[in-house]
Amino acid sequence: MTARPTTLKLYTDACPYAVTLYEQGAHHLKGDTFAPGTAFHDIVHAMSEGRDVQSVIQHLVTIGRVGIDAEGPLPFDAVAEGHRLARHWMRDRVMPEVSWYELGLAFSTDFAARMPYEDAEAWVHCKIDRVSVIDDVDGFEQPIRVLEVADYKLSWQADEAELDTIQRKVQAVSAWHAIADLVGEGEIDAIDLVIHSVRTGSDYRRRLWLPDDVATLEAWQTEVATLVTAHDHKPRTARPGPACISCDYAADCEASLLLLHAFDGDPKGQHASDDELATAWAVAKSHLNVVTEVLQHRIGKREKVVLPDGSAVGYVARPKTVMTKGHASLMADAFTRGQDMGPHLFIAMVDAMGGLTVTQARKLARHLHKGNVAAQEALLAQWTEAKVQGRWDSDKPGTHPVEVPDVG
Numbered sequence: 001m002t003a004r005p006t007t008l009k010l011y012t013d014a015c016p017y018a019v020t021l022y023e024q025g026a027h028h029l030k031g032d033t034f035a036p037g038t039a040f041h042d043i044v045h046a047m048s049e050g051r052d053v054q055s056v057i058q059h060l061v062t063i064g065r066v067g068i069d070a071e072g073p074l075p076f077d078a079v080a081e082g083h084r085l086a087r088h089w090m091r092d093r094v095m096p097e098v099s100w101y102e103l104g105l106a107f108s109t110d111f112a113a114r115m116p117y118e119d120a121e122a123w124v125h126c127k128i129d130r131v132s133v134i135d136d137v138d139g140f141e142q143p144i145r146v147l148e149v150a151d152y153k154l155s156w157q158a159d160e161a162e163l164d165t166i167q168r169k170v171q172a173v174s175a176w177h178a179i180a181d182l183v184g185e186g187e188i189d190a191i192d193l194v195i196h197s198v199r200t201g202s203d204y205r206r207r208l209w210l211p212d213d214v215a216t217l218e219a220w221q222t223e224v225a226t227l228v229t230a231h232d233h234k235p236r237t238a239r240p241g242p243a244c245i246s247c248d249y250a251a252d253c254e255a256s257l258l259l260l261h262a263f264d265g266d267p268k269g270q271h272a273s274d275d276e277l278a279t280a281w282a283v284a285k286s287h288l289n290v291v292t293e294v295l296q297h298r299i300g301k302r303e304k305v306v307l308p309d310g311s312a313v314g315y316v317a318r319p320k321t322v323m324t325k326g327h328a329s330l331m332a333d334a335f336t337r338g339q340d341m342g343p344h345l346f347i348a349m350v351d352a353m354g355g356l357t358v359t360q361a362r363k364l365a366r367h368l369h370k371g372n373v374a375a376q377e378a379l380l381a382q383w384t385e386a387k388v389q390g391r392w393d394s395d396k397p398g399t400h401p402v403e404v405p406d407v408g
C-alpha cells in the first residue's frame, strides 16, 4: 500500500507494525472519536463550495464517505457535532476565490511525477483540506501571490507544533510539486502552511519563500523519502514500549499482548531487567486503555457494570465538594467585614487561596478579553511561566535526551 501522512505518522509515533495493522483494517480504538472531524471536513467543504449541506449530512449518516478514504455511515450525534463546528467556523468567513478543497495529490517515487490521486500504485498520497491562491504584499509592500496550504485541526491541543509534523512536510512538498499544474510555473512567490485550530479559533502560519526556501523544501522531501523507504520495508516489526499507550491498534497487537505474559512464572518480575519492567508497565497501561474503551463503547461512558457481589466498575458516584452559586460575593463580604480593603481585596483573596491555578487564570483571561485570543494569550504569558516537574509517566522514543557520560 502507498504511503500517506496518516501511515507515516503512525510509523513515527507508534511503531512499524501499527502501519501493518492500519493497512489490515484492524479495529481503530478511537473510531467514533474522529467521526465529528470527518463530518466537519465534508460539511465545510460543501459550505465553501456553496453546495447543499443537508444532502451531505444525509449521505454521511446513511452511506458515509466514499472514494479512496471510504468510511461507513457515521453516528448521527457525531455528524451533528461536526455540523455545529462547521457552522461556527464558517461564520463570517469568506473563502479565497481560487481554492481547491480536499485536494488529493499523488506522486511517483521521490515526487518525480504527479499521478492520479486514485492510483493505488502511487508512491505517496496526500489530501489537503484547502489549497488557495491569495494576494499579499512582501516586506517592501510589493504585491505577491501566495499558495496557501491549509489544514483544519479539531484537537484542542492543536498549536504551532502542528507546523513541524511529517503530515505538514508531505503536504508542503506535494503542493510545491503541484504548482505548475495548479497555477503555472513561476506564478507563486511563497507557500504559506496554515493550521486552523477549529476549537480555539487560532491560526498558525509559516511562510516559505520561492526560491529562497527551496532548500527547506528539498530537505523535507529527503526526510519524507527516507521515511517512506523505511515505512515500506517488510516485515514491519512491532516495538512494544511507551508508544503503545496511545496506539489506537493495541487491541489487535499480539506482540504487546504477548508481553503481558512475560512475567508468567515470575509475577513480581524479580528476574526482569529495569527495561523489561518499564516496557511491561507501558504495555499494561495500553491494555487498560483498551479494556476501558471496549467497556465504555459497550455500556456507554456514563454507565456502570454491577457485579454479582454488588461491586461496580464504570461511572460510579463519588462525593465531591463544589462551590456554591454566589460564592464570590460571600467571600468578598467575609474579607471586607470591618475593614476597608479597597483595590487590595483581589490580591488579598488570591494570596489567601495560595494563588490561582493555571486553569483559573485562563478562565479569568477569557473573561477579561472575550473572543480575543491574542489578548488572552498575552495576559497568560505575563501570569504564567514554563517549568519542568517530574511525575510518573512515560516519554515516547526520541523525547528523552540521551545522557553521554563525561569521560574526561
Ligand code: SF4
Binding pocket: 014, 015, 016, 017, 018, 021, 238, 239, 240, 241, 243, 244, 247, 248, 249, 250, 253, 255, 256, 286
Ligand atoms: S500496541 Fe505497541 S507494539 Fe503494538 S502496534 Fe501499537 S505501538 Fe506497536
